[in-house]
Amino acid sequence: ARAIRLAVIPGDGIGPEVIAEAVKVLDSVTAGSDVAFEKTTFSLGADRYLATGDVLTDDDLAAIAAHDAILLGAVGGVPNDPRLKDANIERGLLLRLRFALDHYVNLRPSKLYPTVPGPLTAPGEVDFVVVREGTEGAYVGNGGVLRPGTPHEIANELGVNTAFGVERVVRYAFELAERRSKRLTLVHKTNVLVNAGKLWNRIVTEVGAEHSDVVVDYMHIDAATIHMVTSPDRFDVIVTDNLFGDILTDLAGAITGGIGLAASGNINPDGAFPSMFEPVHGSAPDIAGTGTADPTAAIGSIALMLDHLGLRAEAERVTRAIEQDIADRGDASRSTAQIGDAIAALARA
Ligand code: NAD
Ligand code: IPM
Ligand code: MN
Numbered sequence: 475a476r477a478i479r480l481a482v483i484p485g486d487g488i489g490p491e492v493i494a495e496a497v498k499v500l501d502s503v504t505a506g507s508d509v510a511f512e513k514t515t516f517s518l519g520a521d522r523y524l525a526t527g528d529v530l531t532d533d534d535l536a537a538i539a540a541h542d543a544i545l546l547g548a549v550g551g552v553p554n555d556p557r558l559k560d561a562n563i564e565r566g567l568l569l570r571l572r573f574a575l576d577h578y579v580n581l582r583p584s585k586l587y588p589t590v591p592g593p594l595t596a597p598g599e600v601d602f603v604v605v606r607e608g609t610e611g612a613y614v615g616n617g618g619v620l621r622p623g624t625p626h627e628i629a630n631e632l633g634v635n636t637a638f639g640v641e642r643v644v645r646y647a648f649e650l651a652e653r654r655s656k657r658l659t660l661v662h663k664t665n666v667l668v669n670a671g672k673l674w675n676r677i678v679t680e681v682g683a684e685h686s687d688v689v690v691d692y693m694h695i696d697a698a699t700i701h702m703v704t705s706p707d708r709f710d711v712i713v714t715d716n717l718f719g720d721i722l723t724d725l726a727g728a729i730t731g732g733i734g735l736a737a738s739g740n741i742n743p744d745g746a747f748p749s750m751f752e753p754v755h756g757s758a759p760d761i762a763g764t765g766t767a768d769p770t771a772a773i774g775s776i777a778l779m780l781d782h783l784g785l786r787a788e789a790e791r792v793t794r795a796i797e798q799d800i801a802d803r804g805d806a807s808r809s810t811a812q813i814g815d816a817i818a819a820l821a822r823a
Contacts, residue, residue, distance in 0.1 A: 475508045475509065475510050476508060476509045476510070477509075477510050477512055478509060478510070478511050478512065478542045478543065478783060479512050479514070479540070479541040479542045479543075480511045480512065480513045480514070480541060480542065480543050480544070480545060481513075481514050481516060481537075481538045481541040481543070481544045481545070481748070482497065482513050482514065482515045482516065482544075482545050482546075483515075483516045483518050483519075483538075483544065483545070483546040483547065483549070484515065484517075484547045485518065485519040485546060485547040485548050485549040485550075485757060486519040486520045486521055486547075486548060486549050486550060486551060486563075486757040486759075486762075487548060487550075487551075487756070487757025487758050487759050487762035488547070488548065488755075488757060488758045488761060488762050488767035488810075489519065489546075489547025489548040489549065489757050490547055491547075491762070491765070491767050491769070491810050492547055492548075492753060492767055492768075492769040492771070492772035492810065493545065493546075493547040493772055494769075494810075494811075494814070495769035495772060495773060495810060495811065495813065495814025495817075495818075496545065496769060496772040496773050496775065496776050496814075497513070497545075498814050498815070498818045499773045499776055499792060499795070499814065499817050499818045499821050500776050501818075502818040502819070502821050502822045503776075503780070503788045503791050503792055503795075503821040503822070503823070504788060505822065505823065506823060507788070507823070509785060509788075514537075514541065516534060516537070516538060518530060518534065518549065518567055519549040519550070519563060519567065519757075520549065520550060520551035520555075520558055520561070520563050520757075523558065523561045523563060524557060524558075529561055529562070529563055529566035529567050530566055530567045530570055530571070535570070535571070535574055538571070538748070539574070539575060539747060539748065541748050542748055542783070543748050543749055543750070543751065543779055543782070543783060544571070544575075544748050544749070544750035544751065545750075545751055545752070545775065545776070545779065546568075546571075546750055546751070546752040547752070547753070547757075547772065548752070548753065548755060548756045548757040548758070549563050549564070549567050549568055549757060550563050550564050550568075550756055550757050551563070551757070551759060552759045565615065569613060569615075571740075571750060572608050572609065572740050572750070573609055573614075574747075575740075575742055575747035575748060575749075575750065576609060576742045576744075576746065576747050577608045577609065577740035577741060577742055577747075577749065577750060578607065578608050578609045578610075578639065578642055578643055578646075578741075578742065578743075579605060579606075579607075579608060579643055579646050579739075579740075579741040579742075579743055580605075580606035580607070580608035580716075580719060580738060580739075580740055580741075581603065581604075581605060581606075581738060581739040581740075581741055581778065582603065582604040582605075582606060582719070582723040582726065582736065582737075582738045582754060583602070583603045583604075583737065583778075584600065584601070584602055584603070584604070584723070584726040584727065584729075584730045584736065585600065585601045585730060586599075586600035586601070586706075586729070586730040586731065587730075587731065587797065587800045587801065588801075589800060589801050589803065590730070590731035590735070590800060590803075591731065592729055592730060592731050592732075593728065593729060594703065594706070594729055597706055597707065597729065598705070598706070598707035599707050600706045600707055600729065600730055601710075602706070602709035602710050602711065602712060602726070603650060603654070603710070603711050603712070604712045604714065604719055604722055604723050604726060605643060605646060605647040605650060605711060605712065605713045605714075605719075606714060606715075606716060606718075606719025606720065606722075606723065607639065607640070607643045607713075607714070607715050607716050607719065608643075608716060608740055608741075609639060609716075610633075610634050610635055610636060610639045610640075610715070610716060611633050611634065611635060611670075611715040611716035611717050612631055612633040612715075612716060612717045613716045613717065614632075614633075614634045616631070616632040616633075616634050617629070617630040617631040617632050618630055633667070633670060633715075633717075635669075635670040635673050635674070635715065637673060637677065640673055640674055640677045641677050641681065642743075643713065644674075644677050644678055644681050644713055645681055646743055647711055647713035648681055648682065648684070648685045648688055650711050651685070651688045651710065651711040652685060652687070652688060654710055654711060655710045656687055656688045656689060656710075657688070657689050657691070657709075657710040657711065658678075658682075658688050658689070658690050658691070658710070658711045658712075658713060659690075659691040659692070659693055659698075659709055659710075659711070659712045659713070660674060660675070660678045660690065660691070660692045660693070660712075660713055660714070661692075661693050661694075661695050661698045661712055661713070661714040661718055661722065662674050662675075662692070662694070662695065662714065662715065662718065663694055663695050663696070663718070664692075664694070665694060670715070674715070675692070678690060678692075678713070695714070695718045695721075695722070698712075698718075698722060699721075699722070699725055702722065702725055702726065702729060703725075703729060706726075706729055723736065723738070723754055724754065727754055727755070731800075732768065733753075733754060733755040733771070734753075734755065734767065734768025734769075734770055734771055735768065735770045735771055735774065735800075736753065736754035736755065736771050736774075737751075737753060737754070737771050737772075737773075737774030737775040737777070737778055738751070738752055738753065738754050738775060738778070739751050739775065739778040739779065739782060740752070741782060749779070749782055751775040751776065751778050751779040751782075752772075752775055753771030753772045753774075753775055754771060755771055765809045765810050765811065766807070766809065766810065767810050768810070768813065769810050769813055769814050769817075770796060770799075770800070770813065770817070773792065773796060773814070773817055774792075774793075774796055776792055777789045777792040777793045777796070780792060791821050791823070792817075792821050794820070794821075795817045795818075795820035795821035796817055798820050799813065799816050799817045799820060802816075
């Protein structure tokens with residue numbers, strides 16, 4: 475039997491609720507197979523911080539890094555909760571994991587299923603993947619505050635884009651485009667962010683020359699939000715930086731039936747570090763505890779994880795189960811656990 479060590483970080487709010495269902499589906503799809511997921515649960519997030527003052531210790535990080543993969547629910551409290559302002563859970567936990575484990579590909583697929591009610595009237599066929607850079611850009615924390623608290627305060631956040639970092643994510647995006655419909659769109663803001671824009675453009679052109687069968691398109695981020703709403707079927711693989719990718723994938727989630735369906739993988743393609751799989755959404759404090767969170771995004775993240783681990787048949791079974799469940803969804807509102815039970819039953823071998 476192949477043993478796979480899985481670190482599970484349920485996190486805050488609806489995180490533990492959706493992760494319980496994701497684990498249910500994982501257990502169901504691997505029941506009786508020769509792979510065994512050995513799970514270690516790490517209690518991290520806002521609740522842990524409020525109880526202990528710790529966000530992510532070096533020991534936590536080392537222990538998590540010793541696993542083969544990571545499954546994360548969501549971390550963070552109510553936005554702007556004053557009790558959490560010194561903790562910075564999102565940076566200290568989520569981004570620290572992404573940076574330390576070199577998750578340079580943040581993979582966020584979006585697909586609109588015919589039976590899913592979305593906000594668009596005539597969306598056409600929507601099936602694209604955003605390849606969001608995961609370790610650089612405005613997220614690196616390169617900046618600071620001068621004259622804090624004064625009328626002359628200066629708050630700096632310097633975006634960092636390196637040739638090394640851009641090239642590796644662009645290469646990944648081209649290789650993905652080769653396996654899909656051979657269309658790649660670079661999304662940026664080269665008219666204003668001219669330095670980073672030049673670098674992204676140059677590298678897309680250079681790597682593109684090695685993939686002459688891939689048709690390359692460019693769009694400014696603001697225009698991309700228009701096209702994603704008016705003609706989302708024009709996209710196949712989108713490559714973009716960390717911040718634009720963050721914003722664009724919430725929009726992508728919204729147009730494909732809601733953020734409760736949007737799965738993601740924080741991938742270290744080289745395999746030097748464990749990759750981390752999580753729904754795109756956050757801890758949703760507004761619905762936590764009501765049992766109404768949709769676990770489909772977390773379950774879809776299981777499919778991405780299985781695929782990444784080379785368990786293609788199992789990944790396919792989870793994806794088919796999600797698709798079947800979505801097709802069966804009527805108007806009846808089901809609880810988090812009811813959706814998890816239904817998908818787990820469909821995924822059983
Ligand atoms: P959010 O994604 O948590 O919620 C936005 C809206 O979507 C809310 O109305 C929520 O009820 C709804 N929603 C989210 N997931 C849903 C689901 N599975 N089913 C049904 N509805 C769902 O974003 P937010 O309110 O901006 O952030 C809340 C907290 O989560 C913050 O602390 C934020 O920093 C954190 N956050 C964490 C992650 C992560 O851990 N990966 C991602 C985003 C936000
Ligand atoms: C996401 C989240 C995170 C991000 C936050 C919570 C740090 O919004 O995973 O999309 O901005 O990457
Ligand atoms: Mn986000």
